[in-house]
Amino acid sequence: MEFRRITNLPPYVFAQVEALKLELRRSGDDIVDLGFGNPDLSSPPEVVSKLCEAAENPKNHRYSSSRGIPRLRKAVADMYKRKFDVDIDPETEVISTIGAKEGITHLMWALLGPGDGALVPTPTYPIHFYAPLFAGADVTSVPLSVDSDFFEVLVQEYERQWPRPRVIVTSFPHNPTTACIERDFFERLVSFAKAREVFVIHDFAYADLTFDGYRAPSLLEVPGAKEVGVELYTLSKSYSMPGWRMGFIVGNAEVVAAMAKLKSYLDYGTFQPIQIASIIALNELPDFPKTVVDVYRSRRDAVCDGLARLGWEVPKPKGTMFVWARIPESYREMGSLEFAFHLMREAKVSVSPGVGFGPGGDEYVRFALVENEQRIAQAMRGIRKALPELHD
Numbered sequence: 001m002e003f004r005r006i007t008n009l010p011p012y013v014f015a016q017v018e019a020l021k022l023e024l025r026r027s028g029d030d031i032v033d034l035g036f037g038n039p040d041l042s043s044p045p046e047v048v049s050k051l052c053e054a055a056e057n058p059k060n061h062r063y064s065s066s067r068g069i070p071r072l073r074k075a076v077a078d079m080y081k082r083k084f085d086v087d088i089d090p091e092t093e094v095i096s097t098i099g100a101k102e103g104i105t106h107l108m109w110a111l112l113g114p115g116d117g118a119l120v121p122t123p124t125y126p127i128h129f130y131a132p133l134f135a136g137a138d139v140t141s142v143p144l145s146v147d148s149d150f151f152e153v154l155v156q157e158y159e160r161q162w163p164r165p166r167v168i169v170t171s172f173p174h175n176p177t178t179a180c181i182e183r184d185f186f187e188r189l190v191s192f193a194k195a196r197e198v199f200v201i202h203d204f205a206y207a208d209l210t211f212d213g214y215r216a217p218s219l220l221e222v223p224g225a226k227e228v229g230v231e232l233y234t235l236s237k238s239y240s241m242p243g244w245r246m247g248f249i250v251g252n253a254e255v256v257a258a259m260a261k262l263k264s265y266l267d268y269g270t271f272q273p274i275q276i277a278s279i280i281a282l283n284e285l286p287d288f289p290k291t292v293v294d295v296y297r298s299r300r301d302a303v304c305d306g307l308a309r310l311g312w313e314v315p316k317p318k319g320t321m322f323v324w325a326r327i328p329e330s331y332r333e334m335g336s337l338e339f340a341f342h343l344m345r346e347a348k349v350s351v352s353p354g355v356g357f358g359p360g361g362d363e364y365v366r367f368a369l370v371e372n373e374q375r376i377a378q379a380m381r382g383i384r385k386a387l388p389e390l391h392d
Helices: 013-026 045-055 070-084 099-111 126-134 150-160 183-196 253-266 272-284 288-309 329-334 336-347 373-386
Strands: 094-097 117-122 138-143 167-170 199-203 229-234 247-251 322-326 364-368
Touching: 013 336, 045 272, 070 094, 070 247, 070 272, 094 099, 094 253, 099 126, 099 199, 099 229, 099 247, 099 253, 117 126, 117 150, 126 138, 126 167, 138 150, 150 183, 167 183, 183 199, 247 253, 288 322, 288 373, 329 336, 336 364, 336 373
Parallel strands: 117 138, 117 167, 167 199, 199 229
Antiparallel strands: 094 247, 229 247, 322 364
């Protein structure tokens, strides 16, 4: 049988890494997992308590609203005003999503079809690339590198395309490269989008995970941004609630209305007790992301300083929960997948191969900061044994 939307999908690289990890663990190996970006920190206890309380109420067992309950949408609007000084209408400019991946995928269904085009950074989080493909659109990868002005490269790629792309996807702080931008990037992007009538989708998954005094700007801070774009915000990383699947699309009212219409055919939203508990996170725990940031900063330093002591110099990222590390030159010809397998077998450390994030990623691996500092120290000892050419 042919499965038309998935027949041509390549093998999921991360599934291959996961399969080897499970095989080694079954044989008794203790693998330090710095691969899958799955936050290990507990969700806020106040949020968990509210979930339990709300789940006890039979009224909350019924179908909910795919738009998100009104008080939750208001909490998102209030957060945007408090954090970014952006005025958001909770009735027309916010819709809840079942996590960011669902939101991005269905956004593409609403905005794109066969014959349309999208510009997407590379390397990038895989759903940014594949969601437009699922909608039948053409995708152009735009190289994202510390050595070039991403906006200028984006404009060049746009001008090369015909017909012109309809959507531009961005995500800063960026997964996997950890690249960060300042507000002037969005000012240029919004001006460009208005002039070219192209729509901007900004995935703001790591909005709050920033270090060393850096503050990540919101796309919607720029005047006029809501005319040409939307932003996705999620509780997964900021509030350590990944399994709760609570995200939001915020911005352009016309697109939010289109999403509401589409989702009314597809789902009834997230389980209502989760929505109720999420209101507590947004309204009553504004400082919780700071506690999360403190943990990730300490782990970031442990990884980067530990690698530096081995002779593997890696820049400390200003944002995200990852370290994007260029493979040492003496091992680079292996490619990122074989190098990741080598670390797993010889160092007992799992990392994500950069090739899984698309073109431009194959000279890198990504460390996820999802193990404590003792486990990170264990990982560094394993890497020292596995990469003797670094310190011979």
